Amino acid sequence: MTRAIIVAHGLGGSSDLPVPYAFSVIGAAWALTFTFALVALAWKRPRFDPANPARPLPAAVTTFVDSRVIRGVAAVATLAFTGWVLLAGVCGPQTQSNALLGVFYVLLWVGLVAISLLLGPVWRVISPMRTVYLLLQRITPERLAKPRLTYPESWGYRPAAVGLFAFVWMELASPNPAALPWVKTWLLIYAVVMLGGAWLCGQSWFARADPFGVYSMAVSRICPFRRDSKTQRIAIGNPFDHLLSLPIRPGIVAVLAVLLGSTAFDSFSSSATWRNFADDLARSIHAVPVSVSLSALRTIGMLVFIAVVATTFSLAARATGGIDREQRRALPGRLAHSLIPIVVGYIFAHYLSYLVERGQQAVFALADPLGKGWNLLGPGHLHIAYVLSLHPTVLAVIKVTSVVTGHIVAVIAAHDKALRLLPSGHQLTGQLTMMLVMVSYTFTGLYLLFSA
């Protein structure tokens, strides 16, 4: 019986020191001051628009990125890498040091955010399941390969929200996130659902239902690179314009709420408050093993956090006067893009050291997938450089700065969109609740960084 909270994220080792109290307070003060200065003083006419011009990069960049060869090479290379990781997972040492765990929990979950933020929605190109699907489609007769259904658009991104929840459940709430059989089962189910859905609905299944694809797509909306809306050329532009191009489909708020709520729960569940509560309650239930009741408690706790984010955001978006019922119902989706910076800022604050330091560990493990003392490409003699852990003050500054920056970007985006959405006369009052909710997310985030 291994304890999930202890084997944090299935990888063991220590976690970050709490952020000093003063840092959190200063961050919170900045967030609060900026928010109300913005509401009171900023522009009164919407300024951001996805159709705003962006500065095009040289045509060669677009040609390179759109080249079938380059895309094919990227897809096949990722597929080969996936095969390598699965080889480690299946044939390698069945311990916590298996390369599969590091790749799954660090390189995939956190690395995908970093790369999507820098380069755009890359998962669309490199998704191994999509590559497998395209390869299978080539070798099966056309009668079988053709999609037989159109994707039900009313589902929107809901399947992806469920998939993201399944991931965070595995990482943060399952009885043992380090259990390789569980991780392999998770991946098998993921593969079956992706291929089965694509067999039925074609490629639109990947765009709507692949949790990693939707995650990558949402994060990529604050990437400075985008395609010019007219020429399709790759250009560099204002991320505030780019944010507005987030597709509004059912379930988009749920996707973002899963990401933000689960990350907050991860902090909270390592606090002594939660551990005392969960330990006492789990041990008072005698019908099931303690690890099962602890897992159930964490599942409930995580669902509560996600539900609180989704509910507060939706209510705050709707809290305005001067519009009819139909318009009010559409508001949470139309403001959902403004939640992305908060999600990304908080995920960076929470997982940055994890990406930088555990990421190295994962790469080193990949050099010896079978535990036979191999040292492919030679990283074996290197040691993990604990660049962030060794400088906790720097790490704390980075964490608070990324939470506060995410907050500031979010309130600017929400303010600008509110000017476009809300009727005149309600533009100031109509965005107040949203500003208060965002301030409360940021305060909670900073509090959790300092207390856990």
Added chain:
Amino acid sequence: MRAAAAVSSTRVLLAALVGVIALALAGCGGASKPASGAGLTIDITIAHGQVTPANATLQATVRQPITLHVTSDATDELHVHSVPDHKFEVAATANQTFQFSVDVPGSVDVELHHLDRTVATIHVHP
């Protein structure tokens, strides 16, 4: 043209703000440090499937010797989730001591493996 100028001024404002925050935060780096020198000792008692302390929060510094002084009525394993990590076999006797130190700053959990409880979280400062 006006829009472009306005956008760039927003960017400048943002960059300035981020800079100011970073400076303000860096300025208060002198957070209180736990006393080093003498080692940290944790007295752990395991009796009737209960452990004291449980979920305690303690402070230490890197390379400071940390001693676990254990009295137990059952065999178990103590796992110290630090860099480097440590494992100690606990026997069902009184007055066992285990000593270790931590090289990399962080929050280190000391866990009783079979009882499935966290004894303490040690904040190891540089």
